[in-house]
Amino acid sequence: MSDATLTKGRLRAAVDREQNLLEVDNLSVTFARKGSRPVHAVDGVSFEVRPGQVVGIVGESGSGKSVTSLAVMGLLPSRGVTTTGQIRYRGTDLLGAGAKTLNDLRGREIAMVFQDPMSSLNPVVPVGVQVTEVLLRHSDVSRAEAKAEAEELLRRCGIPDPRRRLKEYPHQMSGGMRQRALIAIALACKPALLICDEPTTALDVTIQAQVLELLKELVADLDTAMIMITHDLGVVAGLCDFVNVMYSGRVVESASRQELFAHPRHRYTEGLLASIPRLDSPRGEPLRPIRGTPRDVISWSQACAFAPRCDHADDACATPDLALLVDGPGDHRMRCVHPAPLPGAEPDPPADVTGGAKR
Amino acid sequence: MSGDGNLLEVTGLQVHFPIKQGIVFDRTVGHVRAVDGVDLSVARGQTYGLVGESGCGKSTLGRALLRLEEPTAGSVIFDGVDVRALKPEPLRQLRRRMQMVFQDPLSSLNPRQSVESLLVEPLSVHGLSAQDAEEYGRDSAKAHLAKAAAMLEVVGLPRSALSRYPHEFSGGQRQRIGIARAMVLNPDLVIADEPVSALDVSVQAQVINLLEDLQELLGLTYLVIAHDLAVVRHISDTVGVMYLGRLVEEAPSDDLYERPLHPYTIALMSAIPIPDPEVEDHRERILLRGDLPSPANPPSGCRFHTRCPYRQPTRCDTEVPELRVIPTLGEGRRVACHWAEEIAAGTVGVADPDLVVEPVR
Numbered sequence: 001m002s003d004a005t006l007t008k009g010r011l012r013a014a015v016d017r018e019q020n021l022l023e024v025d026n027l028s029v030t031f032a033r034k035g036s037r038p039v040h041a042v043d044g045v046s047f048e049v050r051p052g053q054v055v056g057i058v059g060e061s062g063s064g065k066s067v068t069s070l071a072v073m074g075l076l077p078s079r080g081v082t083t084t085g086q087i088r089y090r091g092t093d094l095l096g097a098g099a100k101t102l103n104d105l106r107g108r109e110i111a112m113v114f115q116d117p118m119s120s121l122n123p124v125v126p127v128g129v130q131v132t133e134v135l136l137r138h139s140d141v142s143r144a145e146a147k148a149e150a151e152e153l154l155r156r157c158g159i160p161d162p163r164r165r166l167k168e169y170p171h172q173m174s175g176g177m178r179q180r181a182l183i184a185i186a187l188a189c190k191p192a193l194l195i196c197d198e199p200t201t202a203l204d205v206t207i208q209a210q211v212l213e214l215l216k217e218l219v220a221d222l223d224t225a226m227i228m229i230t231h232d233l234g235v236v237a238g239l240c241d242f243v244n245v246m247y248s249g250r251v252v253e254s255a256s257r258q259e260l261f262a263h264p265r266h267r268y269t270e271g272l273l274a275s276i277p278r279l280d281s282p283r284g285e286p287l288r289p290i291r292g293t294p295r296d297v298i299s300w301s302q303a304c305a306f307a308p309r310c311d312h313a314d315d316a317c318a319t320p321d322l323a324l325l326v327d328g329p330g331d332h333r334m335r336c337v338h339p340a341p342l343p344g345a346e347p348d349p350p351a352d353v354t355g356g357a358k359r
Numbered sequence: 360m361s362g363d364g365n366l367l368e369v370t371g372l373q374v375h376f377p378i379k380q381g382i383v384f385d386r387t388v389g390h391v392r393a394v395d396g397v398d399l400s401v402a403r404g405q406t407y408g409l410v411g412e413s414g415c416g417k418s419t420l421g422r423a424l425l426r427l428e429e430p431t432a433g434s435v436i437f438d439g440v441d442v443r444a445l446k447p448e449p450l451r452q453l454r455r456r457m458q459m460v461f462q463d464p465l466s467s468l469n470p471r472q473s474v475e476s477l478l479v480e481p482l483s484v485h486g487l488s489a490q491d492a493e494e495y496g497r498d499s500a501k502a503h504l505a506k507a508a509a510m511l512e513v514v515g516l517p518r519s520a521l522s523r524y525p526h527e528f529s530g531g532q533r534q535r536i537g538i539a540r541a542m543v544l545n546p547d548l549v550i551a552d553e554p555v556s557a558l559d560v561s562v563q564a565q566v567i568n569l570l571e572d573l574q575e576l577l578g579l580t581y582l583v584i585a586h587d588l589a590v591v592r593h594i595s596d597t598v599g600v601m602y603l604g605r606l607v608e609e610a611p612s613d614d615l616y617e618r619p620l621h622p623y624t625i626a627l628m629s630a631i632p633i634p635d636p637e638v639e640d641h642r643e644r645i646l647l648r649g650d651l652p653s654p655a656n657p658p659s660g661c662r663f664h665t666r667c668p669y670r671q672p673t674r675c676d677t678e679v680p681e682l683r684v685i686p687t688l689g690e691g692r693r694v695a696c697h698w699a700e701e702i703a704a705g706t707v708g709v710a711d712p713d714l715v716v717e718p719v720r
Binding site for chain 2 (some may be wrong): 014040060061160174176177204205206207208209210212213231232233235236237238257258261262271272273276277278279280281286287288289290291293294295310
């Protein structure tokens with residue numbers, strides 16, 4: 001698909017269901033400052049998003065998940081940052097695209113919801129103006145039409161009394177309300193791809209449930225694909241079709257959500273699942289934390305970055321640049337020398353012996 | 360008093376903050392009722408978990424118990440001593456027995472103090488506890504340093520950390536220092552305000568386990584304040600759920616999960632995502648409408664009635680529900696809802712079907 005079809009016309013072009021919407025191929029982002037060692041924030045990440053699919057990127061702070069999303073949006077600063085690889089949105093390489101192409105794409109084709117609704121809304125501009133701005137920029141509507149549409153958008157996003165709210169400033173709204181306004185802005189032009197970077201982390205659980213439910217509904221209604229970036233495995237479990245787990249700048253495991261939670265193979269994913277207290281787990285069961293901190297890493301070019309924290313690490317883990325191998329059904333991939341065993345591969349419990357004894 | 364097994368008894372505790380207006384006269388135009396009549400008791404050696412959303416008054420309550428925030432009414436009895444009646448000097452002496460672990464270790468540790476200085480400071484203020492004096496000798500710089508180093512080892516940091524500064528540590532390690540600082544005096548009661556919420560997921564479990572180990576080792580009583588019900592349920596014996604300055608439900612932690620009685624607890628429970636797609640797809644969830652009302656002007660009657668999915672036409676908006684014991688619904692449980700029995704029996708349901716999210720498949 002050429003640039004022209006992407007950037008012209010009032011609404012986004014119809015989505016080809018057979019084609020991948022977004023293909024991130026071997027993306028690397030390196031921050032380099034004079035006098036200090038370069039930091040590989042993202043180190044060869046590849047994933048794809050199909051139309052209408054919800055893809056999760058899970059990781060702790062410093063795993064490179066937010067930098068990945070900023071790279072896709074073209075929002076990384078140009079100084080001191082080296083971005084390599086390819087990000088293809090419906091065939092167009094976004095990394096090579098000029099500012100004009102990106103400006104036409106952002107907001108209309110690809111939109112983003114940021115973590116902190118207070119700092120991502122402009123505090124001195126009424127919310128209504130911030131919503132209509134997107135509509136006026138990307139579609140040929142009059143101011144009055146845009147205003148009516150903005151009101152409808154806010155209502156759709158569950159903001160009561162939207163006409164009054166349009167005139168209000170961000171500080172007059174609660175956190176949940178602001179996040180809804182941000183979602184309204186992101187969805188104003190019915191984008192084909194929505195990137196959510198920790199959209200509910202700053203919110204209370206009951207508000208988080210409301211916002212997630214809203215996102216789920218809107219994404220299904222508009223047939224929008226979504227990239228959900230979060231550290232919360234619970235959010236991923238209820239929402240995503242496909243999950244990528246990141247550690248130290250690389251995807252260490254990726255699988256469909258059912259497969260990932262049922263058979264985590266990478267030791268990091270396994271450790272993460274064992275270390276979070278679950279609301280429905282029996283009490284008194286001690287948590288099994290991962291030792292160390294996310295900062296205890298080695299470079300991937302020397303060994304598995306998780307090896308210093310892994311209980312199963314041995315000399316074999318010192319393989320440089322471990323490959324992300326296909327392993328198991330549903331495109332399950334992982335990057336581990338000593339993966340967790342599948343349930344079938346475990347030695348059978350001595351059930352037959354007791355059965356025999358009874359007889 | 361100490362014989363009945365409760366280390367801490369709180370009755371009718373209120374913390375109201377005045378809202379001032381005007382330049383010359385500085386009139387008080389109203390009050391933020393941050394904590395508005397809370398009764399609770401914490402048994403010796405147990406963990407009481409206090410859970411609620413931001414703005415419900417849980418942190419203010421924790422601070423008021425130590426008189427870091429002056430309560431406006433009610434009583435706090437700590438091991439038979441009325442904390443509110445204490446003069447400054449006896450209060451200072453009592454503080455060695457009740458300590459606090461704060462949420463954000465970066466802002467609660469002085470960046471210009473070394474770890475040694477941070478850990479020795481409480482000891483030079485209060486002196487070694489009687490028990491430690493036997494082990495380390497009389498109060499002296501040397502004894503204090505020995506105790507500080509020993510404490511550091513207990514929380515899992517090397518002795519070499521003593522000469523370093525807070526910024527040199529990771530979040531989890533800083534929280535360990537914060538915990539060591541609270542425990543170095545051998546307190547009886549430790550109030551932990553959001554001890555893990557600033558930490559990375561994989562590190563949270565380390566700190567939770569550390570808190571549990573220390574409780575066993577030092578025979579501590581905890582009051583853990585957190586917004587994450589899963590964390591609170593994991594470490595607490597008893598859980599109290601707060602909403603807008605009041606306790607709405609209190610129950611042994613397993614019972615609370617098995618069978619939440621108050622509509623707010625039910626909604627809170629169903630809002631917490633569980634990292635298991637099977638469970639997520641098959642459970643019914645109840646959403647709350649709207650946001651937390653302002654604690655300066657709380658709703659009449661039951662404070663939850665503006666958002667309650669089970670709201671009934673009578674009583675809810677006029678009558679304040681008492682936190683009452685319902686013997687038929689299990690032992691040791693208190694709930695502040697007029698319709699708790701009916702909701703538990705299923706005769707009162709969610710009125711608005713939009714608020715119920717049916718299982719996906």
